[in-house]
Amino acid sequence: MTVEDEAPFLREAAEWIATLHSGAVTEEERQACRRWRRADVRHERAYVRAESLWHRLEPVSGRHRPEAGPVLGKVLGPVRRNRRTSLLALAGLLGLGLAWWPLWSLNLTSDYHAAVGEQRQVTLPDGSSLILNSGAAVDVDYDGDERRVILRDGDVYATVAPDPDRPFVVATGLGSARALGTRYAVSLRDRNMAVVVTESSVQVCAATPPPPARHACVDAHAGQRTATDGKSIKSPRGVDVRLATAWLDRRLVADDQPLTTVLEELARYRSGLLRFDDLELAGLRVSGVFPLDDTDQALALLADYLPIQVTNYTRWLTVIGRR
Template sequence: MSDSPLPAADIPMTEHSQSLEDAALEWQVLLHSGNATAAQRMAYQQWRQTSPAHAAAAQEAQQLWGDLGQTRAAEQHRAATATGSWRGWPALVASLVLAVASGVGWWQWPALTSDYHTAVGQQQHITLADGSRVTLNSGSALSVAYSAGERRVILQSGEALFEPVADPQRPFVVQADAQYLHSAASAFSLRRDGSRLTVVVREGQVQFTGDHAPVLLQADQRLQYQSGQPLLAQQAVDAASLTAWQRGKLIFNGRPLGEVIGELERYQHGRILISDSQLAALAISGVFDLHDPQGSLQALQQRYPLQVTYLPWLAVLH
């Protein structure tokens, strides 16, 4: 894009663009930002007419933008675009990294204030001072606050599987904001998605307390809690499947593609988007290796009627 007639400050990235495809995406982001000037729109038309390759890249980027426009992630992305300033954004906007960034760095602050943390795609097996075990899932953070009368751990972000050792004198308590899980010898997981908590009990029983009536959860039960909303009833589930991530696997049986992709996305940097709601509802079954998200996408492409288009930090299913 160094052949553009406008100064670098008035257009998307110039000499920093790595390819025509990246440059074309930069233009789409700018043109749909609500901040594009008449001069910039004219410069775009000149840019796309530079060569047949420029025209082809522009057409592909325009088509991709149209496909992304049907997804919830794209709506959020455009909302951020409309309220921001183009000149203040980092160069990675070129490949829709504004959509990516929300999923890449969200855990960094909890990581700085925690005793244990994992990066995206990483897991950590922890043995606490009393012998209790914790498996920390991708992009998670945990702090330990043991005292003489209580063994408390605080899940600051992400997900963890807990296997506490029984000790009648010192109860084992997992805290997430103002909610608490009390357990003896058992195995259970807790996941935090913003203000939403999901508890899955694999073995034993767990008591869930907080700003609601206490609930006792048994093995093969799941409970979901949303701050400010009524507490939902327990669900009967296959807890071994739901906690298979501890063994490096994700197991799905007739689950919507949108849900499957949402899980796979947790284990990789970047975003995975689905082009339309009909495809997102496609029922998926299978066992996937969570350490190989790209291989999982290839497996989906082989088994189901969909295609995957790869861009920097972005994969689109269509």
């Protein structure tokens, strides 16, 4: 199972553990948790991992005590007065270890990676270069016939050195983007691979098109964007390249986007967890330009003109709710 496949089960398991340890759990909730665990072996595996982490957090010993102790107190204290918010925060604290596990795994096993909040430039053996966005991880496989970069997560921007005898390809589990020119960005997240071409052309192919099609490819040209879910591929369309690659300038540009989408993007640039309830924030939309190198400022800007409250339990856990 891939990191992307396992993440939803880990989040659900963290929420179940938080509910069971809230001090206000009902028998119906206990039974529902047991049903969830029995429904799928992946649920049980995620639950065991979450429970193990919970027991390691519970003693709160050593150097973690000064920081984690007050957090647990703040989260657990008001649970009966505002159970929904408290459970969200508690699940966030527990989820911190679960969320970091896949990132640690990528960092340990990938050829190159960028830390959370970091932007890293890598020069490849042929003179091509990559810019890795926050949390991105890549492997490099240069053989005699092809220059292949495997994007495992996040965003990468490629500037390709000419070599007509060896194609340059950025590949993911969902598809590939073969350079017919020199500059393009590839993003991999939420089971979606997106490509933005800033110079010349790129051939983008889906990994596993359904039968009877053997290949599903399109050519995207400078100023265009396309995307694939691994099976189908979207027709290239024109985009404002400066906005589509604003992360290169450490900016997030939102144009009437759901607040939850903006928060999910900001979360990729924070070392700690950013937790919120999708249903509670439904209907709130955002337009603006926000700094990615100072996400605290970005959250403060959002709170200035939206009816939301930003609560920092520590630098490791921030909870967003409606005012």
